[in-house]
Amino acid sequence: MQEQVDTNEKPRSRRKAALWALMLTLALAGVIAHTAYWHASGEHADLFQSRDARTVLYNLGLILITGFLLGTLMMRLTEALGYDVSKIKHFSDEEADKEILEP
Amino acid sequence: MISFSEVPGLEISLFLLLFIGLAVGIVAGFIGVGGGFIITPTLIVLGFPAEIAVGTGLAQITGTAVVATMRHRQLGNVDMRLGATMLVGSVAGVEGGVRFVNWMKDQGLADEAVLSASLALTGFIAVFTLWETERARRHLAATAAEEGNTQREAVTTSSLAFLGRLRLWPLVTLKVSRVRVSAWSLIGIGFVAGMLSGFIGVGGGFIMGPALIYLVGIPSHIVVGTDLLQIVFTAGYGTVRHTMSGNVLILVSFLMLLGSSGGTQIGALATRYVSGPAVRFALALALGFAALGTAFELADVLTDGTYRALDIGAKASLFGGLALLSTYITSLLVLGIARKRGSAIPRWARPLIVDD
Numbered sequence: 001m002q003e004q005v006d007t008n009e010k011p012r013s014r015r016k017a018a019l020w021a022l023m024l025t026l027a028l029a030g031v032i033a034h035t036a037y038w039h040a041s042g043e044h045a046d047l048f049q050s051r052d053a054r055t056v057l058y059n060l061g062l063i064l065i066t067g068f069l070l071g072t073l074m075m076r077l078t079e080a081l082g083y084d085v086s087k088i089k090h091f092s093d094e095e096a097d098k099e100i101l102e103p
Numbered sequence: 104m105i106s107f108s109e110v111p112g113l114e115i116s117l118f119l120l121l122f123i124g125l126a127v128g129i130v131a132g133f134i135g136v137g138g139g140f141i142i143t144p145t146l147i148v149l150g151f152p153a154e155i156a157v158g159t160g161l162a163q164i165t166g167t168a169v170v171a172t173m174r175h176r177q178l179g180n181v182d183m184r185l186g187a188t189m190l191v192g193s194v195a196g197v198e199g200g201v202r203f204v205n206w207m208k209d210q211g212l213a214d215e216a217v218l219s220a221s222l223a224l225t226g227f228i229a230v231f232t233l234w235e236t237e238r239a240r241r242h243l244a245a246t247a248a249e250e251g252n253t254q255r256e257a258v259t260t261s262s263l264a265f266l267g268r269l270r271l272w273p274l275v276t277l278k279v280s281r282v283r284v285s286a287w288s289l290i291g292i293g294f295v296a297g298m299l300s301g302f303i304g305v306g307g308g309f310i311m312g313p314a315l316i317y318l319v320g321i322p323s324h325i326v327v328g329t330d331l332l333q334i335v336f337t338a339g340y341g342t343v344r345h346t347m348s349g350n351v352l353i354l355v356s357f358l359m360l361l362g363s364s365g366g367t368q369i370g371a372l373a374t375r376y377v378s379g380p381a382v383r384f385a386l387a388l389a390l391g392f393a394a395l396g397t398a399f400e401l402a403d404v405l406t407d408g409t410y411r412a413l414d415i416g417a418k419a420s421l422f423g424g425l426a427l428l429s430t431y432i433t434s435l436l437v438l439g440i441a442r443k444r445g446s447a448i449p450r451w452a453r454p455l456i457v458d459d
Contacts, residue, residue, distance in 0.1 A: 032361075039354045045108045051349050059346045059353050060339060063162050066357065067169030070364035074170065075177065078368070087179030088324055088375055 017079035024073040031066055107352060113150055117358065124163070124359035126425040128366020132171045133373055133432045134386040135327030136308030137164030137334040139300075140225060140393045142359070144400055145421050148414075151352075158350025161341040166360040167367055168334040174371040180328025182279040185321065188286050189329075190336055192293030193307065197337050199294075200301020201344055218401040221303045222394055228313050229390035232383050235317070239380040244454040266292070266318040280321045288319060293333070300337055307337050309390055316383070323379030366429070373432050376439020381455035385432060392424025 038044050047055045078085060104114045123145060127138040139160050146156035175181050207216045266288035275286045292314045300307030308330040315321040315329070345351050374382060399417035406413065435455060438448045442456050 035354060035357050039105075042108065044353060048109045048349060048352070051347055056343050056346045059162060059351055059356075060165075060342055062353060063166040063342065063356060063360065064169060064339075066360055067166035067364075068173075070166075070360070071170040071173035074364060074368050075173065085174075085177050085372070085375075087177075 014080050014082060017076045021073060021076040021080050024069055024076060028066070028069050028073065031062070031069065035062070105354070107354070109352060110152065110155060115149060115355075119149075120355060120358040121362035123425070124167075124362025124364075125366040126429045127359070128167055128171075128363030129370045129429045129432050130366075130385070130389055130425070131164075131167050131308075131331075131363065132174070132367035132370025133327075134308075134370075134382055134389060135171075135175075135312055135330035136386070136389070137161075137168050137331075137338050138363075139164050139338070140221070140303075140309055141389065141421065141425060144393070144396050144417065145425075146355075147400070148396075148418050148421060151355075154345075154348070154350045155352055158342070158345030158348070159352045159355045161338045161345055162351050162353065162356035163359040163363065164338040165335060165342050166356070167363040168331045168338060170360075170364045171367040171371055172328065172331045172335060174368060175328030175331055175374075178324075178328070178371065178375060179279070180324050180374065181332055182277055182321075182325050182329045183332070184275060185277050185280060185289065185315075185325075186329045186332040188275055188289040189293035189296075189311070189333055192290035192295075193297035193300075193311075193333055193337050194340060196294040196297020196299075197301035197307075197340050198297075200298040200303075201341075202301075203298070204302050215401075215404070217303055218397055218404065220299075222397045222401060224299065224303070225309070225390045225394040225397065228309060229387050229394055232313055232390065233387035236380045236383045236387055240384070240454050243378055243380060277321075280325050282320060284319055292318065296333075297337055301341070308334050309386065312386060313383075316379075323382045324374055327374060327382060369436055370432055373436035373439065376443070376457060377435050377455055378457050381435060384455075385428060388431070389424065389428055392420050392428070396420035396424070 047058055075085075105117055105120075106114045123142070127142055130136070130141065131138040139157075142160035142163065143153075143156050146160060147153055151159065172181065204213060204217065207213045266284070269285045269288050271285040271287050273286050274283055275289065276283045292311060296307040296310040296314065299310050311330050311333060312326050315326045316323055321329075342351060396417050399413050399420060403410070403413040403417065408414070435452070438452045439456050442448050448456060
């Protein structure tokens with residue numbers, strides 16, 4: 001089966017991915033706790049009113065960092081679950097699906 | 104329920120925001136759009152002021168596009184050279200679009216202009232894409248019956264790809280897309296898409312996507328991934344501009360982003376199992392529902408909210424469309440996996456699911 005990686009072949013890679021996923025989850029939990037706290041404490045409302053460079057950097061930074069953390073977490077999770085993500089063959093004369101995850 | 108001191112009187116359920124994020128993420132990850140043309144009217148319908156809906160939606164789209172681009176890059180759907188060339192035009196276009204909408208605002212015509220332009224554009228692209236996709240689906244079904252397997256791509260309007268044949272210096276070789284094309288064609292598409300996205304307040308994916316497929320001849324799957332890369336920059340730029348105008352409720356964007364991150368995985372992974380026309384069919388459906396919702400909303404604005412049925416129609420089109428599309432895309436992912444494992448799939452899905 002192409003979707004299922006043999007668990008005996010790549011246990012170390014999957015363990016490593018699971019560890020990464022755990023660390024990324026903790027980092028995300030930190031970001032979520034910070035966002036909830038700043039909303040409750042009124043910091044977000046102050047930033048909303050000030051509309052200066054600090055607000056721009058905060059909003060863009062929060063969204064980009066969260067996006068990056070979530071994206072990496074999703075990739076590590078699929079890897080840890082053993083779901084094999086390989087490149088799509090866009091043209092009929094392309095090489096057969098090439099695995100691009102680390103072995 | 105969450106309340107916001109920035110917008111007094113506004114209260115919204117946390118779970119509803121997560122759910123909207125999830126559904127929009129599925130659609131965005133599959134068809135290569137940020138989802139602004141769905142999110143903005145949905146937030147307006149939920150009671151957000153229009154300018155806050157646009158700014159907050161753009162911030163969420165930026166994050167969703169980052170998550171989806173990372174997955175599409177892994178799937179080999181991102182053509183970096185194509186994205187970089189188009190970026191030159193799209194950033195300039197967004198600025199032009201923002202200035203144009205501000206000028207319309209000064210004339211007192213912003214609401215009507217934005218809704219009318221949005222309706223005309225989404226309606227036209229939806230009808231054209233639906234018509235072409237149906238032809239491509241029939242072509243794939245016929246090929247599958249002859250050869251016994253379904254091909255990844257089929258476009259039945261190659262005669263329209265005149266921008267792909269333009270030989271104006273400098274020419275760019277796109278190795279991933281296997282196209283050699285004038286840089287001006289790509290910069291021009293980026294500029295027009297950026298201009299419209301700055302004007303209507305969307306990421307621009309639903310304009311860039313069909314333009315790259317039909318006018319240049321780029322394969323649908325590569326268009327999906329590359330569009331999302333573009334959207335990171337265009338929606339990011341829009342977020343900066345709207346933050347400076349006090350239009351971004353960052354907690355709302357953040358919560359929808361948490362919901363959409365799971366959805367984009369479903370959408371992006373589903374592209375691996377489907378043919379190009381299946382992606383374009385979902386795009387046509389999404390645009391059709393958005394056009395219908397916008398039409399109801401425009402009618403509601405023009406009649407000063409006299410008829411409650413118009414408001415109900417807008418809600419039904421937007422939420423019903425999101426639910427239908429999410430189900431369609433998730434079904435394709437499930438059926439694609441089933442086919443890979445050798446299980447039988449329904450007849451209607453056979454021309455949409457690829458065999459490789």
